[in-house]
Amino acid sequence: MKFGIFFEMSTPRPFTSAVESAVFHNALEQARLADELGFDWVWAVEHHFLEEYSHCSAPEVVLAAVAAQTERIRIGHGAVVCVPEMNHPIRVAERCATLDILSRGRLEVGTARSSTWTELGGFSVDPDETKKTWDEFVHVLPKLWADGHASHQGHSFSMPERNVLPKPVQKPHPPLWVTVTSPGTELDAAERGLGCLGVAAAGYAEQERRTKDYFRRIESCNPVSSVVTKEVTTLNFLYCHEDPVTAAKVGMGMVGTFGLANSHLLWTREAYPTRAYQSLGNLASKPDRAKTGGPGDAYGIPEGICVGDPDIIVAALKRWESLGLTGINFLLNGLEVVPQDQVLASMRLFAREVMPHFKAR
Protein backbone atom coordinates (compact mmCIF):
# COMPACT_ATOMS: atom_id res chain seq x y z
CA MET A 1 0.00 0.00 0.00
CA LYS A 2 1.47 3.34 -1.06
CA PHE A 3 0.52 6.77 0.24
CA GLY A 4 0.46 10.10 -1.51
CA ILE A 5 -0.49 13.67 -0.81
CA PHE A 6 -2.75 15.49 -3.21
CA PHE A 7 -2.77 19.25 -3.79
CA GLU A 8 -5.86 21.13 -4.94
CA MET A 9 -4.53 24.47 -3.62
CA SER A 10 -7.95 25.28 -2.19
CA THR A 11 -7.86 28.89 -1.12
CA PRO A 12 -10.02 30.88 1.29
CA ARG A 13 -11.39 34.31 0.48
CA PRO A 14 -10.33 37.04 0.16
CA PHE A 15 -8.04 36.06 -2.71
CA THR A 16 -5.20 38.38 -1.76
CA SER A 17 -1.69 37.66 -2.93
CA ALA A 18 -0.76 36.96 0.70
CA VAL A 19 -3.47 34.32 1.06
CA GLU A 20 -2.72 32.63 -2.27
CA SER A 21 0.99 32.76 -1.57
CA ALA A 22 0.52 31.11 1.82
CA VAL A 23 -1.48 28.27 0.27
CA PHE A 24 1.23 27.49 -2.28
CA HIS A 25 4.15 27.80 0.14
CA ASN A 26 2.36 25.71 2.77
CA ALA A 27 1.91 23.05 0.12
CA LEU A 28 5.60 23.12 -0.73
CA GLU A 29 6.46 22.70 2.95
CA GLN A 30 4.07 19.72 3.12
CA ALA A 31 5.75 18.22 0.07
CA ARG A 32 9.20 18.54 1.66
CA LEU A 33 7.94 16.89 4.83
CA ALA A 34 6.19 14.13 2.88
CA ASP A 35 9.51 13.45 1.15
CA GLU A 36 11.27 13.10 4.51
CA LEU A 37 8.54 10.97 6.09
CA GLY A 38 8.36 8.36 3.36
CA PHE A 39 5.20 9.24 1.47
CA ASP A 40 5.34 7.84 -2.04
CA TRP A 41 3.71 10.51 -4.21
CA VAL A 42 2.91 14.18 -4.28
CA TRP A 43 0.20 14.99 -6.83
CA ALA A 44 -0.96 18.39 -8.06
CA VAL A 45 -4.22 18.78 -9.96
CA GLU A 46 -4.95 20.99 -12.95
CA HIS A 47 -8.06 23.11 -12.49
CA HIS A 48 -9.13 26.45 -13.87
CA PHE A 49 -11.50 29.12 -12.58
CA LEU A 50 -12.54 27.06 -9.54
CA GLU A 51 -12.73 29.82 -6.93
CA GLU A 52 -11.89 28.57 -3.46
CA TYR A 53 -11.98 24.90 -4.47
CA SER A 54 -8.76 24.82 -6.48
CA HIS A 55 -6.35 27.53 -7.57
CA CYS A 56 -3.94 24.98 -9.05
CA SER A 57 -4.06 26.05 -12.69
CA ALA A 58 -0.33 25.63 -13.42
CA PRO A 59 0.59 22.34 -11.74
CA GLU A 60 3.70 21.88 -13.89
CA VAL A 61 5.17 24.98 -12.28
CA VAL A 62 4.24 23.82 -8.77
CA LEU A 63 5.74 20.42 -9.46
CA ALA A 64 8.95 21.90 -10.80
CA ALA A 65 9.35 23.59 -7.41
CA VAL A 66 8.50 20.34 -5.62
CA ALA A 67 11.04 18.48 -7.73
CA ALA A 68 13.70 21.00 -6.85
CA GLN A 69 12.97 20.82 -3.12
CA THR A 70 12.68 17.05 -2.68
CA GLU A 71 14.91 14.05 -3.19
CA ARG A 72 12.92 10.86 -3.28
CA ILE A 73 9.14 11.31 -3.48
CA ARG A 74 7.55 10.74 -6.88
CA ILE A 75 6.08 13.75 -8.65
CA GLY A 76 2.47 13.30 -9.78
CA HIS A 77 1.20 15.55 -12.57
CA GLY A 78 -2.33 14.66 -11.65
CA ALA A 79 -3.73 15.35 -14.01
CA VAL A 80 -3.09 17.10 -17.29
CA VAL A 81 -6.40 18.05 -18.89
CA CYS A 82 -6.24 16.40 -22.30
CA VAL A 83 -8.26 18.81 -24.40
CA PRO A 84 -6.38 20.91 -26.96
CA GLU A 85 -8.07 24.17 -25.99
CA MET A 86 -6.29 23.89 -22.62
CA ASN A 87 -3.15 21.93 -23.41
CA HIS A 88 -1.65 21.20 -26.80
CA PRO A 89 -0.33 17.62 -26.77
CA ILE A 90 3.11 18.63 -28.01
CA ARG A 91 3.42 21.11 -25.12
CA VAL A 92 2.25 18.40 -22.70
CA ALA A 93 4.96 16.07 -23.97
CA GLU A 94 7.61 18.80 -23.72
CA ARG A 95 6.61 19.93 -20.23
CA CYS A 96 6.39 16.40 -18.84
CA ALA A 97 9.77 15.42 -20.26
CA THR A 98 11.30 18.52 -18.72
CA LEU A 99 9.73 17.72 -15.36
CA ASP A 100 11.03 14.17 -15.58
CA ILE A 101 14.53 15.53 -16.16
CA LEU A 102 14.34 18.07 -13.34
CA SER A 103 12.97 15.45 -10.92
CA ARG A 104 15.63 12.93 -12.02
CA GLY A 105 13.09 10.46 -13.30
CA ARG A 106 10.42 10.77 -10.63
CA LEU A 107 7.48 11.90 -12.77
CA GLU A 108 4.06 10.23 -12.96
CA VAL A 109 1.71 11.62 -15.61
CA GLY A 110 -2.00 11.70 -14.92
CA THR A 111 -4.46 12.40 -17.72
CA ALA A 112 -7.98 13.81 -17.45
CA ARG A 113 -10.67 15.60 -19.44
CA SER A 114 -12.26 17.95 -16.83
CA SER A 115 -15.74 17.44 -15.43
CA THR A 116 -17.03 20.95 -14.82
CA TRP A 117 -18.78 23.40 -17.09
CA THR A 118 -16.91 26.06 -15.12
CA GLU A 119 -13.72 24.89 -16.82
CA LEU A 120 -14.92 23.48 -20.15
CA GLY A 121 -17.19 26.46 -20.75
CA GLY A 122 -14.40 28.85 -19.83
CA PHE A 123 -12.21 27.43 -22.58
CA SER A 124 -15.13 26.99 -25.05
CA VAL A 125 -14.61 23.23 -25.08
CA ASP A 126 -17.31 21.01 -26.61
CA PRO A 127 -18.06 18.48 -23.84
CA ASP A 128 -18.93 15.84 -26.44
CA GLU A 129 -15.34 15.96 -27.70
CA THR A 130 -13.35 15.51 -24.49
CA LYS A 131 -13.38 11.74 -24.34
CA LYS A 132 -12.15 11.58 -27.92
CA THR A 133 -9.36 14.09 -27.35
CA TRP A 134 -8.30 12.41 -24.11
CA ASP A 135 -8.08 9.08 -25.95
CA GLU A 136 -6.04 10.66 -28.72
CA PHE A 137 -3.66 12.29 -26.22
CA VAL A 138 -2.93 9.10 -24.28
CA HIS A 139 -2.15 7.25 -27.48
CA VAL A 140 0.01 9.96 -28.99
CA LEU A 141 2.05 11.05 -25.95
CA PRO A 142 4.17 7.86 -25.85
CA LYS A 143 5.02 8.38 -29.53
CA LEU A 144 6.12 11.96 -28.88
CA TRP A 145 8.30 10.81 -25.97
CA ALA A 146 9.94 8.01 -27.94
CA ASP A 147 13.45 8.56 -29.27
CA GLY A 148 13.61 10.22 -32.65
CA HIS A 149 11.04 11.95 -34.79
CA ALA A 150 7.27 11.54 -34.69
CA SER A 151 4.34 12.69 -36.78
CA HIS A 152 0.60 12.50 -36.24
CA GLN A 153 -2.55 12.84 -38.32
CA GLY A 154 -5.43 12.80 -35.91
CA HIS A 155 -8.81 14.00 -34.77
CA SER A 156 -7.90 16.98 -32.61
CA PHE A 157 -4.45 17.79 -33.95
CA SER A 158 -1.96 16.87 -36.61
CA MET A 159 1.75 17.48 -37.00
CA PRO A 160 4.38 16.74 -39.65
CA GLU A 161 7.49 14.85 -38.63
CA ARG A 162 9.33 16.60 -35.79
CA ASN A 163 11.63 15.65 -32.94
CA VAL A 164 9.78 16.64 -29.75
CA LEU A 165 12.42 17.63 -27.23
CA PRO A 166 13.60 17.01 -24.58
CA LYS A 167 13.00 13.32 -23.99
CA PRO A 168 12.02 11.97 -20.55
CA VAL A 169 14.59 10.29 -18.30
CA GLN A 170 12.35 7.29 -17.63
CA LYS A 171 12.32 4.95 -20.61
CA PRO A 172 10.30 4.64 -22.63
CA HIS A 173 8.30 7.26 -20.70
CA PRO A 174 6.93 8.08 -17.23
CA PRO A 175 4.02 5.98 -15.91
CA LEU A 176 0.67 7.10 -17.32
CA TRP A 177 -2.54 7.32 -15.33
CA VAL A 178 -6.09 8.50 -15.85
CA THR A 179 -8.20 10.24 -13.23
CA VAL A 180 -11.43 8.41 -12.52
CA THR A 181 -14.54 10.40 -11.62
CA SER A 182 -17.28 8.89 -13.77
CA PRO A 183 -18.13 5.22 -13.26
CA GLY A 184 -16.69 3.22 -16.14
CA THR A 185 -13.56 5.30 -16.59
CA GLU A 186 -11.68 2.65 -14.61
CA LEU A 187 -12.34 0.35 -17.56
CA ASP A 188 -11.02 2.96 -20.00
CA ALA A 189 -7.86 3.01 -17.87
CA ALA A 190 -7.56 -0.76 -17.76
CA GLU A 191 -8.13 -1.25 -21.49
CA ARG A 192 -5.25 1.14 -22.26
CA GLY A 193 -2.88 -0.17 -19.58
CA LEU A 194 -3.08 3.05 -17.56
CA GLY A 195 -3.06 3.51 -13.79
CA CYS A 196 -6.42 4.30 -12.21
CA LEU A 197 -6.07 7.55 -10.27
CA GLY A 198 -9.28 7.80 -8.27
CA VAL A 199 -10.33 11.36 -7.57
CA ALA A 200 -13.99 10.85 -6.71
CA ALA A 201 -15.19 9.58 -3.40
CA ALA A 202 -16.58 6.09 -3.88
CA GLY A 203 -17.95 3.99 -1.05
CA TYR A 204 -16.38 0.65 -0.11
CA ALA A 205 -18.74 -1.42 -2.26
CA GLU A 206 -18.41 0.80 -5.32
CA GLN A 207 -14.62 0.96 -4.96
CA GLU A 208 -14.38 -2.80 -4.63
CA ARG A 209 -16.40 -3.25 -7.81
CA ARG A 210 -14.27 -0.73 -9.71
CA THR A 211 -11.03 -2.27 -8.46
CA LYS A 212 -12.02 -5.81 -9.38
CA ASP A 213 -13.25 -4.71 -12.79
CA TYR A 214 -10.01 -2.81 -13.38
CA PHE A 215 -7.69 -5.68 -12.49
CA ARG A 216 -9.76 -8.16 -14.49
CA ARG A 217 -9.81 -5.96 -17.57
CA ILE A 218 -6.17 -4.90 -17.50
CA GLU A 219 -5.10 -8.54 -17.94
CA SER A 220 -6.31 -8.34 -21.52
CA CYS A 221 -5.46 -4.71 -22.18
CA ASN A 222 -4.29 -3.16 -25.41
CA PRO A 223 -1.76 -0.77 -23.88
CA VAL A 224 -0.98 2.61 -25.36
CA SER A 225 2.73 1.74 -25.20
CA SER A 226 5.04 -0.98 -23.95
CA VAL A 227 4.55 0.25 -20.37
CA VAL A 228 1.56 -0.94 -18.34
CA THR A 229 0.85 0.93 -15.11
CA LYS A 230 -1.14 -1.51 -13.01
CA GLU A 231 -2.26 0.59 -10.05
CA VAL A 232 -5.53 1.62 -8.45
CA THR A 233 -5.60 4.48 -6.00
CA THR A 234 -8.37 6.41 -4.35
CA LEU A 235 -8.61 9.86 -2.84
CA ASN A 236 -9.20 10.45 0.85
CA PHE A 237 -8.76 13.11 3.48
CA LEU A 238 -6.15 12.86 6.22
CA TYR A 239 -6.24 14.34 9.67
CA CYS A 240 -4.50 12.27 12.33
CA HIS A 241 -4.43 13.28 15.99
CA GLU A 242 -3.82 11.36 19.23
CA ASP A 243 -7.21 12.44 20.56
CA PRO A 244 -10.02 11.08 18.35
CA VAL A 245 -12.43 13.80 19.47
CA THR A 246 -10.01 16.54 18.45
CA ALA A 247 -9.30 14.68 15.23
CA ALA A 248 -12.99 14.49 14.38
CA LYS A 249 -13.63 18.12 15.23
CA VAL A 250 -10.75 19.51 13.19
CA GLY A 251 -10.72 16.90 10.44
CA MET A 252 -14.41 16.80 9.72
CA GLY A 253 -14.44 20.58 9.69
CA MET A 254 -11.90 20.37 6.89
CA VAL A 255 -13.93 17.72 5.06
CA GLY A 256 -17.15 19.74 5.33
CA THR A 257 -15.54 22.98 4.21
CA PHE A 258 -13.94 21.32 1.21
CA GLY A 259 -17.25 19.66 0.33
CA LEU A 260 -19.04 22.97 0.45
CA ALA A 261 -16.48 24.56 -1.87
CA ASN A 262 -16.87 21.55 -4.14
CA SER A 263 -20.63 22.09 -4.30
CA HIS A 264 -20.14 25.50 -5.92
CA LEU A 265 -18.71 23.97 -9.07
CA LEU A 266 -21.06 23.77 -12.02
CA TRP A 267 -20.84 20.20 -13.25
CA THR A 268 -20.95 19.59 -16.96
CA ARG A 269 -23.84 17.19 -16.59
CA GLU A 270 -26.10 19.79 -15.03
CA ALA A 271 -25.21 22.53 -17.52
CA TYR A 272 -24.82 20.71 -20.80
CA PRO A 273 -26.96 17.62 -21.37
CA THR A 274 -24.77 14.97 -22.95
CA ARG A 275 -24.00 11.29 -22.96
CA ALA A 276 -20.34 12.12 -22.44
CA TYR A 277 -20.72 13.04 -18.76
CA GLN A 278 -22.67 10.67 -16.56
CA SER A 279 -21.54 11.86 -13.16
CA LEU A 280 -22.13 14.95 -11.06
CA GLY A 281 -18.48 14.99 -10.16
CA ASN A 282 -16.51 14.08 -7.12
CA LEU A 283 -18.10 14.06 -3.69
CA ALA A 284 -21.57 14.31 -5.17
CA SER A 285 -23.46 11.09 -5.72
CA LYS A 286 -26.67 11.17 -7.74
CA PRO A 287 -29.49 11.77 -5.28
CA ASP A 288 -32.11 9.05 -5.05
CA ARG A 289 -35.31 10.64 -3.80
CA ALA A 290 -36.43 7.49 -1.99
CA LYS A 291 -33.16 7.10 -0.12
CA THR A 292 -31.86 10.58 0.51
CA GLY A 293 -32.95 13.00 3.14
CA GLY A 294 -33.31 16.73 3.02
CA PRO A 295 -30.94 19.41 1.86
CA GLY A 296 -29.54 19.61 5.37
CA ASP A 297 -28.00 16.15 5.10
CA ALA A 298 -24.32 16.13 4.28
CA TYR A 299 -24.66 13.20 1.92
CA GLY A 300 -21.42 14.01 0.18
CA ILE A 301 -19.21 12.75 3.02
CA PRO A 302 -17.91 9.41 1.85
CA GLU A 303 -17.15 6.20 3.74
CA GLY A 304 -13.76 5.34 5.16
CA ILE A 305 -12.52 8.88 5.80
CA CYS A 306 -9.03 8.90 7.33
CA VAL A 307 -9.86 11.30 10.11
CA GLY A 308 -9.21 10.08 13.63
CA ASP A 309 -6.54 8.76 15.92
CA PRO A 310 -3.96 6.34 14.48
CA ASP A 311 -6.03 3.27 15.38
CA ILE A 312 -9.10 4.58 13.55
CA ILE A 313 -7.04 5.41 10.49
CA VAL A 314 -5.23 2.05 10.47
CA ALA A 315 -8.62 0.31 10.56
CA ALA A 316 -9.98 2.42 7.69
CA LEU A 317 -6.87 1.87 5.59
CA LYS A 318 -6.90 -1.89 6.17
CA ARG A 319 -10.44 -1.93 4.87
CA TRP A 320 -9.37 0.00 1.78
CA GLU A 321 -6.35 -2.24 1.34
CA SER A 322 -8.57 -5.32 1.52
CA LEU A 323 -10.43 -4.09 -1.57
CA GLY A 324 -7.27 -4.40 -3.63
CA LEU A 325 -6.17 -0.77 -3.78
CA THR A 326 -2.48 -0.22 -4.36
CA GLY A 327 -2.42 3.28 -2.92
CA ILE A 328 -4.31 6.13 -1.32
CA ASN A 329 -3.78 9.83 -1.86
CA PHE A 330 -4.69 12.31 0.82
CA LEU A 331 -6.01 15.83 0.85
CA LEU A 332 -4.33 17.38 3.87
CA ASN A 333 -6.31 20.59 4.15
CA GLY A 334 -9.29 22.44 2.73
CA LEU A 335 -9.32 26.21 2.37
CA GLU A 336 -6.62 26.35 5.06
CA VAL A 337 -9.11 25.60 7.84
CA VAL A 338 -6.44 23.48 9.53
CA PRO A 339 -3.47 25.56 10.66
CA GLN A 340 -0.24 24.57 8.91
CA ASP A 341 1.48 23.39 12.12
CA GLN A 342 -1.41 21.00 12.74
CA VAL A 343 -1.26 19.68 9.17
CA LEU A 344 2.43 18.94 9.60
CA ALA A 345 1.82 17.32 13.01
CA SER A 346 -0.89 15.15 11.46
CA MET A 347 1.51 14.01 8.74
CA ARG A 348 4.23 13.19 11.29
CA LEU A 349 1.85 11.20 13.50
CA PHE A 350 0.54 9.32 10.46
CA ALA A 351 4.08 8.46 9.37
CA ARG A 352 5.08 7.32 12.86
CA GLU A 353 1.99 5.38 13.94
CA VAL A 354 0.11 4.40 10.79
CA MET A 355 2.56 3.90 7.94
CA PRO A 356 4.51 1.08 9.64
CA HIS A 357 1.37 -1.10 9.61
CA PHE A 358 1.48 -1.04 5.83
CA LYS A 359 5.06 -0.35 4.81
CA ALA A 360 6.52 -3.23 6.83
CA ARG A 361 4.69 -5.82 4.79
Added chain:
Amino acid sequence: MLAGTASVDEFAGHAPTMASFDSGGCNFRDVLVFQAMFEIGIDGRQASLPPGLHPTNPPTAVFQAWHCPQSPWGPFTLAQARVGCRSGLRPRGMAQGCVVDNPEAAESLRSRWGLPVRLGEVRLDTSYHDVALEVAIDGRSAFAVHAVDPTPLGEDDVSYATTVSLAHTPRGLRLVQIDTDLAARRAERVTLRRPSFDAAVFGVHHSVRLTHPVAASLCRGELDLHPLRYVCLPDVLAFTGTESVD
Protein backbone atom coordinates in the same frame (compact mmCIF):
# COMPACT_ATOMS: atom_id res chain seq x y z
CA MET B 1 -17.22 30.93 1.62
CA LEU B 2 -19.72 32.06 -0.99
CA ALA B 3 -23.36 32.52 0.00
CA GLY B 4 -26.27 34.52 -1.34
CA THR B 5 -26.56 38.13 -0.24
CA ALA B 6 -30.06 39.04 -1.43
CA SER B 7 -32.35 40.86 0.93
CA VAL B 8 -34.95 38.43 2.18
CA ASP B 9 -37.25 41.36 3.01
CA GLU B 10 -37.10 42.53 -0.59
CA PHE B 11 -38.28 39.11 -1.78
CA ALA B 12 -40.90 38.82 0.93
CA GLY B 13 -43.02 41.56 -0.56
CA HIS B 14 -43.69 39.50 -3.70
CA ALA B 15 -43.68 36.05 -2.13
CA PRO B 16 -46.82 33.94 -2.42
CA THR B 17 -48.76 32.81 0.63
CA MET B 18 -49.46 29.17 1.45
CA ALA B 19 -52.20 28.24 3.90
CA SER B 20 -50.77 24.77 4.57
CA PHE B 21 -48.08 22.34 3.51
CA ASP B 22 -50.66 19.82 2.38
CA SER B 23 -49.98 20.27 -1.31
CA GLY B 24 -50.72 16.73 -2.41
CA GLY B 25 -49.12 15.65 -5.66
CA CYS B 26 -49.91 15.93 -9.35
CA ASN B 27 -49.02 13.80 -12.31
CA PHE B 28 -48.89 15.37 -15.75
CA ARG B 29 -48.86 13.12 -18.80
CA ASP B 30 -47.55 13.88 -22.28
CA VAL B 31 -45.67 16.88 -20.99
CA LEU B 32 -43.22 18.90 -23.03
CA VAL B 33 -40.38 20.32 -20.91
CA PHE B 34 -37.93 22.84 -22.30
CA GLN B 35 -34.97 24.18 -20.35
CA ALA B 36 -32.51 26.87 -21.37
CA MET B 37 -29.47 27.76 -19.29
CA PHE B 38 -27.49 30.98 -19.52
CA GLU B 39 -24.54 32.29 -17.60
CA ILE B 40 -25.31 35.54 -15.79
CA GLY B 41 -23.26 38.23 -14.06
CA ILE B 42 -22.18 37.90 -10.45
CA ASP B 43 -24.21 40.96 -9.40
CA GLY B 44 -27.38 39.29 -10.56
CA ARG B 45 -26.54 36.09 -8.73
CA GLN B 46 -25.84 37.82 -5.46
CA ALA B 47 -29.00 39.93 -5.70
CA SER B 48 -31.14 36.86 -6.37
CA LEU B 49 -30.06 34.34 -3.76
CA PRO B 50 -30.78 34.78 -0.05
CA PRO B 51 -28.11 33.83 2.52
CA GLY B 52 -29.71 30.40 3.03
CA LEU B 53 -28.59 29.37 -0.46
CA HIS B 54 -25.14 29.35 -1.89
CA PRO B 55 -24.28 29.93 -5.48
CA THR B 56 -22.59 28.22 -8.36
CA ASN B 57 -19.54 29.41 -10.22
CA PRO B 58 -20.27 30.53 -12.89
CA PRO B 59 -23.69 31.92 -11.97
CA THR B 60 -26.57 30.73 -14.09
CA ALA B 61 -30.14 31.58 -14.95
CA VAL B 62 -32.36 28.73 -16.01
CA PHE B 63 -35.61 29.18 -17.91
CA GLN B 64 -37.79 26.13 -17.71
CA ALA B 65 -41.13 25.73 -19.48
CA TRP B 66 -43.73 22.99 -19.07
CA HIS B 67 -46.50 22.47 -21.58
CA CYS B 68 -49.07 20.24 -19.87
CA PRO B 69 -51.98 19.31 -22.15
CA GLN B 70 -53.79 17.59 -19.26
CA SER B 71 -53.99 18.62 -15.63
CA PRO B 72 -56.58 18.94 -12.86
CA TRP B 73 -56.83 22.59 -13.90
CA GLY B 74 -57.01 21.97 -17.64
CA PRO B 75 -54.21 22.50 -20.14
CA PHE B 76 -51.55 24.99 -19.14
CA THR B 77 -48.11 26.21 -20.10
CA LEU B 78 -45.78 27.53 -17.44
CA ALA B 79 -42.42 29.28 -17.62
CA GLN B 80 -40.09 29.73 -14.66
CA ALA B 81 -37.01 31.92 -14.40
CA ARG B 82 -34.60 30.54 -11.80
CA VAL B 83 -31.12 31.31 -10.60
CA GLY B 84 -28.88 28.27 -10.13
CA CYS B 85 -27.77 27.57 -6.58
CA ARG B 86 -27.08 24.96 -3.93
CA SER B 87 -29.16 24.14 -0.88
CA GLY B 88 -26.81 22.29 1.42
CA LEU B 89 -24.78 20.29 -1.09
CA ARG B 90 -27.65 19.78 -3.51
CA PRO B 91 -28.22 21.41 -6.90
CA ARG B 92 -31.22 23.75 -6.88
CA GLY B 93 -32.74 26.61 -8.85
CA MET B 94 -34.36 29.43 -6.96
CA ALA B 95 -37.55 30.65 -8.60
CA GLN B 96 -37.36 34.36 -9.36
CA GLY B 97 -40.36 34.74 -11.62
CA CYS B 98 -43.01 32.40 -12.92
CA VAL B 99 -45.70 32.89 -15.57
CA VAL B 100 -48.60 30.59 -16.41
CA ASP B 101 -51.48 30.93 -18.85
CA ASN B 102 -54.21 29.24 -16.81
CA PRO B 103 -55.80 31.04 -13.79
CA GLU B 104 -56.66 27.84 -11.92
CA ALA B 105 -53.17 26.46 -12.36
CA ALA B 106 -51.74 29.80 -11.24
CA GLU B 107 -53.78 29.77 -8.04
CA SER B 108 -52.88 26.17 -7.19
CA LEU B 109 -49.20 26.50 -7.92
CA ARG B 110 -49.02 29.66 -5.77
CA SER B 111 -51.06 28.48 -2.81
CA ARG B 112 -50.08 24.79 -2.70
CA TRP B 113 -46.44 24.79 -3.84
CA GLY B 114 -45.42 28.39 -3.16
CA LEU B 115 -44.36 29.25 -6.71
CA PRO B 116 -44.38 33.02 -7.41
CA VAL B 117 -46.75 32.61 -10.35
CA ARG B 118 -48.36 35.42 -12.32
CA LEU B 119 -50.84 35.12 -15.12
CA GLY B 120 -49.55 35.80 -18.58
CA GLU B 121 -49.04 34.39 -22.04
CA VAL B 122 -46.66 31.46 -22.48
CA ARG B 123 -46.11 29.74 -25.83
CA LEU B 124 -43.88 26.72 -26.28
CA ASP B 125 -43.87 25.75 -29.95
CA THR B 126 -41.88 22.94 -31.46
CA SER B 127 -41.18 21.82 -34.98
CA TYR B 128 -38.80 19.25 -36.38
CA HIS B 129 -35.73 21.38 -35.94
CA ASP B 130 -36.84 24.38 -33.89
CA VAL B 131 -38.18 25.19 -30.43
CA ALA B 132 -39.60 28.61 -29.61
CA LEU B 133 -40.47 29.82 -26.13
CA GLU B 134 -42.22 33.15 -25.72
CA VAL B 135 -43.30 34.58 -22.37
CA ALA B 136 -45.26 37.81 -22.04
CA ILE B 137 -47.22 39.63 -19.36
CA ASP B 138 -49.89 42.16 -20.32
CA GLY B 139 -48.61 42.08 -23.85
CA ARG B 140 -45.01 42.93 -22.86
CA SER B 141 -42.36 40.37 -23.71
CA ALA B 142 -40.58 38.95 -20.66
CA PHE B 143 -38.49 36.31 -22.43
CA ALA B 144 -38.18 34.80 -25.87
CA VAL B 145 -35.74 32.33 -27.33
CA HIS B 146 -35.33 29.91 -30.20
CA ALA B 147 -33.43 26.66 -30.01
CA VAL B 148 -32.36 24.69 -33.06
CA ASP B 149 -30.39 21.66 -34.28
CA PRO B 150 -31.77 18.90 -32.02
CA THR B 151 -29.27 16.22 -30.95
CA PRO B 152 -30.93 13.05 -29.62
CA LEU B 153 -29.95 12.03 -26.09
CA GLY B 154 -30.75 9.10 -23.84
CA GLU B 155 -33.64 9.54 -21.42
CA ASP B 156 -31.23 9.69 -18.47
CA ASP B 157 -28.86 12.18 -20.04
CA VAL B 158 -30.96 15.15 -19.03
CA SER B 159 -31.25 16.08 -15.38
CA TYR B 160 -33.12 19.09 -14.03
CA ALA B 161 -32.43 20.62 -10.64
CA THR B 162 -35.20 20.93 -8.08
CA THR B 163 -36.84 24.33 -7.66
CA VAL B 164 -36.92 26.25 -4.40
CA SER B 165 -39.21 29.20 -3.91
CA LEU B 166 -39.57 31.78 -1.15
CA ALA B 167 -43.09 31.82 0.28
CA HIS B 168 -45.04 32.90 3.34
CA THR B 169 -45.89 29.58 4.97
CA PRO B 170 -47.63 28.50 8.17
CA ARG B 171 -44.15 28.53 9.75
CA GLY B 172 -43.27 31.96 8.42
CA LEU B 173 -41.09 32.93 5.48
CA ARG B 174 -39.44 29.79 4.13
CA LEU B 175 -37.67 28.44 1.06
CA VAL B 176 -40.05 25.76 -0.17
CA GLN B 177 -38.48 22.79 -1.94
CA ILE B 178 -40.63 21.82 -4.94
CA ASP B 179 -39.69 18.30 -5.96
CA THR B 180 -40.40 17.17 -9.50
CA ASP B 181 -39.45 14.04 -11.39
CA LEU B 182 -39.47 13.83 -15.14
CA ALA B 183 -39.69 10.40 -16.73
CA ALA B 184 -38.55 11.34 -20.21
CA ARG B 185 -39.55 9.27 -23.22
CA ARG B 186 -37.56 11.40 -25.60
CA ALA B 187 -34.81 13.90 -24.93
CA GLU B 188 -32.85 16.24 -27.19
CA ARG B 189 -30.20 18.87 -26.71
CA VAL B 190 -30.79 22.02 -28.72
CA THR B 191 -28.70 25.09 -29.45
CA LEU B 192 -29.88 28.47 -28.20
CA ARG B 193 -30.48 31.33 -30.63
CA ARG B 194 -31.68 34.92 -30.33
CA PRO B 195 -32.56 35.24 -26.63
CA SER B 196 -34.34 38.34 -25.40
CA PHE B 197 -35.03 38.94 -21.73
CA ASP B 198 -36.68 41.72 -19.79
CA ALA B 199 -35.96 41.00 -16.13
CA ALA B 200 -38.42 43.56 -14.81
CA VAL B 201 -41.34 42.16 -16.81
CA PHE B 202 -40.53 38.59 -15.71
CA GLY B 203 -40.34 39.71 -12.08
CA VAL B 204 -36.61 39.02 -11.83
CA HIS B 205 -34.07 41.34 -10.17
CA HIS B 206 -32.97 44.02 -12.61
CA SER B 207 -29.29 43.11 -12.18
CA VAL B 208 -29.77 39.67 -13.72
CA ARG B 209 -28.20 39.92 -17.18
CA LEU B 210 -27.79 36.99 -19.58
CA THR B 211 -24.09 37.01 -20.47
CA HIS B 212 -23.54 33.72 -22.29
CA PRO B 213 -25.82 30.94 -23.59
CA VAL B 214 -24.91 27.50 -22.21
CA ALA B 215 -27.28 24.84 -23.54
CA ALA B 216 -30.90 23.86 -23.81
CA SER B 217 -32.86 20.66 -23.86
CA LEU B 218 -36.30 19.47 -24.82
CA CYS B 219 -37.97 16.43 -23.28
CA ARG B 220 -41.27 14.68 -23.72
CA GLY B 221 -42.58 12.48 -20.96
CA GLU B 222 -44.39 12.30 -17.68
CA LEU B 223 -43.89 14.86 -14.94
CA ASP B 224 -44.59 14.29 -11.26
CA LEU B 225 -45.03 17.26 -8.98
CA HIS B 226 -44.54 15.72 -5.56
CA PRO B 227 -46.08 16.56 -2.17
CA LEU B 228 -43.93 18.98 -0.22
CA ARG B 229 -41.25 17.43 2.01
CA TYR B 230 -38.89 20.16 3.13
CA VAL B 231 -38.72 23.86 3.74
CA CYS B 232 -35.61 25.83 4.72
CA LEU B 233 -34.98 29.05 6.56
CA PRO B 234 -34.01 31.70 4.01
CA ASP B 235 -31.18 33.22 5.99
CA VAL B 236 -29.41 30.12 7.36
CA LEU B 237 -27.63 27.43 5.33
CA ALA B 238 -29.66 24.27 4.87
CA PHE B 239 -27.37 22.21 7.10
CA THR B 240 -29.02 23.84 10.10
CA GLY B 241 -32.05 25.51 8.53
CA THR B 242 -33.96 22.55 7.07
CA GLU B 243 -37.39 21.58 8.40
CA SER B 244 -39.41 18.52 7.42
CA VAL B 245 -43.07 19.18 6.56
CA ASP B 246 -44.30 15.84 5.25
